[in-house]
Every structure is written in C-alpha cells, then in structure tokens.
Amino acid sequence: MNSIKQSFNLEGKVAIVTGSSKGIGRSIAQGLAEYGAKVVISSRSQEAVDLVAAEFKKAGLEAFGVACHVGKSDQREALVQKTIAQYGGVDILVNNAAINPVYGRIEDPDENVFDKIMDVNVKAPWVLSNLALSSMQKRGGGSIINIASVEALHPGAGLGLYSTSKAALLMLTKNQAKEWGQYGIRANVVCPGLIKTKFSAALWQNEKLLNKIEKTLPTARMGMPDEMSGIVCLLASEAGAYMTGGVYNADGGYMIAG
Numbered sequence: 001m002n003s004i005k006q007s008f009n010l011e012g013k014v015a016i017v018t019g020s021s022k023g024i025g026r027s028i029a030q031g032l033a034e035y036g037a038k039v040v041i042s043s044r045s046q047e048a049v050d051l052v053a054a055e056f057k058k059a060g061l062e063a064f065g066v067a068c069h070v071g072k073s074d075q076r077e078a079l080v081q082k083t084i085a086q087y088g089g090v091d092i093l094v095n096n097a098a099i100n101p102v103y104g105r106i107e108d109p110d111e112n113v114f115d116k117i118m119d120v121n122v123k124a125p126w127v128l129s130n131l132a133l134s135s136m137q138k139r140g141g142g143s144i145i146n147i148a149s150v151e152a153l154h155p156g157a158g159l160g161l162y163s164t165s166k167a168a169l170l171m172l173t174k175n176q177a178k179e180w181g182q183y184g185i186r187a188n189v190v191c192p193g194l195i196k197t198k199f200s201a202a203l204w205q206n207e208k209l210l211n212k213i214e215k216t217l218p219t220a221r222m223g224m225p226d227e228m229s230g231i232v233c234l235l236a237s238e239a240g241a242y243m244t245g246g247v248y249n250a251d252g253g254y255m256i257a258g
Contacts, residue, residue, distance in 0.1 A: 007239040011036035014087040015236065016079065018070050018128070019097030021048035023197035024147065024228045028094055031229030032236060033061035037092065040083045041065045070097045070124035071116070080131040089139050090132040092236045095125035096147040098166075106160035114161060121165035126172055129187075133180070141184025143236045146173045147228075148191045150251045166191075170247055177245030186244035188235045193251025194222045218253030 015032045019025040021043035033039045033056055041049040041056070041063055049065030056063035064086050068079040083090055099120045102109045129144050136142030151159050152166035169189065176187035194213060214220055231250055234240045249255050 004239070007241075008233065008237045009036055010092075010233075010237055013037045013091040013236070014040070014083065014089055015092035015094065016040045016042060016083055016090060016128075016132070017094040017096055018042050018068065018079075018124070020094075021045065021052050024192060024195060024225045025094070025096040026052060027225040027229045028096060028147075028232045029063070030056065030061070031226075031233045032092065032094075033063055035233055035237065037236070038062040038064070038087045040079070040086070042068045042079055043097070044069045070128065071120045073127070076124065076127050077131060080128065080135075084135055089135040091136065091139055091142045092145070093129060093132045093142070094145045094147065094232060094236075095128060095169075097124065098147070098162075100159065100162040102161065103158045105158070106164075109161060117161050117165050118168075121162070122168045122172065125169060129176060133183075133185070136185050137183045142186075143240075144173070144176055144185065144187040145232050145235050146187070146189045148173075148189050148247075150191050150193045150249060150254050152191060153247075153249075153255060173247075174245050181244060186235070186240070188240075188243055188246045188248065190228065190231055190235070191247060191249045191251065192223065192228055193217075193249070193254040195228065196222055196224055216254075216257040218257065221252065223250065223252055 015037045017025050017029040020029040020041045029039045041052045043049055046067035053063040053065040066079050066082045068075045102113055125146050146169050148166040148169045151163040152170050155163055173187045173189040228250055231248055
C-alpha cells in the first residue's frame with residue numbers, strides 16, 4: 001500500500017521562494033523546509049535573507065540566502081545560478097515576490113509605474129521560470145507555484161494595475177502547465193485574499209475598512225501568512241502530482257461573499 005503521508009515528503013528537493021524574507025513568502029519557505037526541501041530564501045536584502053536562513057538552520061531546516069531584486073535581469077540569473085551551484089538544481093519555484101506601489105484610479109499612474117508593476121509581477125515570474133526550466137527538465141520534472149491574488153479574479157477599488165498584473169500571471173501559469181507538462185513540470189497559481197502582512201498593511205490597519213471586509217467573509221476574519229503555506233506544500237509535492245494549470249483561492253471565502 002502506498003503511503004499518502006509520504007507523498008508530501010520533499011526530501012531531496014530544492015526550492016526557490018522569491019520574496020521570502022517576510023510575510024507569505026517566509027511562511028511558504030518554512031513549510032517547504034519543514035517537509036524536507038532545501039530552500040533558497042530570496043529578497044532584495046542579503047542581510048534579511050541571511051537572517052531568515054540562520055533562523056531556519058537553528059530550527060534544523062536546510063536553507064540558503066540569496067539576495068535578488070526580481071525586477072533586475074542579472075540578479076534573476078544569479079539567483080538560479082547560485083541555487084544550482086549550492087544545491088545542484090531546482091525542483092520547486094515559488095514566484096511570490098510582488099509590488100503594488102500605487103493605490104487609486106487606473107488612469108492616474110504614469111507609464112513608468114505600469115512598467116515597474118509588470119516587470120516585477122509578470123515578467124519576473126516568466127523569466128525565472130524559464131531560467132529554472134532546463135534544470136527541472138534534467139531532474140525529471142518540477143513544480144512552479146505562482147502567487148497571484150483574488151484581485152486577479154475580481155476587480156477591487158484602487159488596485160486596477162495590480163489586478164491586471166495578477167490576472168496576466170494566471171494565464172502565464174496556465175500556459176506553463178500546458179506547454180511544460182511534457183517535461184513532467186506542473187504549474188499552478190494560488191490566489192490569497194486579505195492576509196495580515198506588511199504588504200497589505202494599508203488595508204488591515206484601517207480598522208473601519210477591515211471591519212467592513214471581515215463582515216463580508218464567511219470566515220469573518222483576515223488570513224495569516226502561515227495559512228498560505230499548506231496549499232503550496234501540497235502543490236509542490238507528489239501529493240499534488242495530478243494538479244496542474246489550476247487556480248486555487250485561499251481567501252476566507254472572499255470570492256463567494258455577497
């Protein structure tokens with residue numbers, strides 16, 4: 001009898017998680033490491049990633065820190081190259097790093113802001129996945145997990161360009177799944193709702209706005225970063241071996257709320 005529990009085991013696997021020095025990315029990295037993966041912690045600050053990697057190692061987990069601004073071409077290439085040099089390859093890529101520098105109407109930002117959002121939220125996941133492709137092929141397959149947002153599925157006030165970038169990420173994921181399935185590579189996307197992170201602080205620190213949002217949710221509360229880790233661990237592991245091209249909401253019921 002095959003062990004279902006064992007199918008979640010990630011021992012021998014190597015994972016890159018972008019934007020993983022804090023928030024959702026850090027929780028995802030911890031979950032993957034706890035299931036046995038060797039995890040590359042990545043964000044713009046070397047000091048920040050080294051700190052997280054040290055904390056993981058202290059807890060008996062395997063981790064390595066590589067600073068990377070995902071909007072910069074040379075740093076993206078270095079991230080994948082350093083991962084392969086350190087651990088021998090890439091099996092799991094979690095494209096989590098994202099930005100949303102503006103809040104307001106879609107006609108207000110200038111073209112530079114649009115380009116910046118698309119570079120980080122869409123182009124970087126595309127390029128990083130392409131860079132990891134050959135290693136995943138050599139290793140017999142892999143799992144790409146792109147972190148989008150419920151804003152990709154439902155337009156929210158003031159987040160038009162962010163929503164647009166995340167909607168593009170959904171279609172990128174589906175095309176990766178369709179084209180790369182022949183190599184044993186799966187691609188899925190997770191759409192978090194309102195999660196208590198620094199990234200979303202403008203929303204949850206406004207008590208009146210938070211109360212209004214929470215009243216509409218079936219769970220009646222916002223989510224926590226650790227609650228995003230489980231679905232990613234499933235998608236990264238053999239337990240999710242038949243899951244590809246999927247869009248998975250982790251939103252407290254936001255998408256079914258009235």
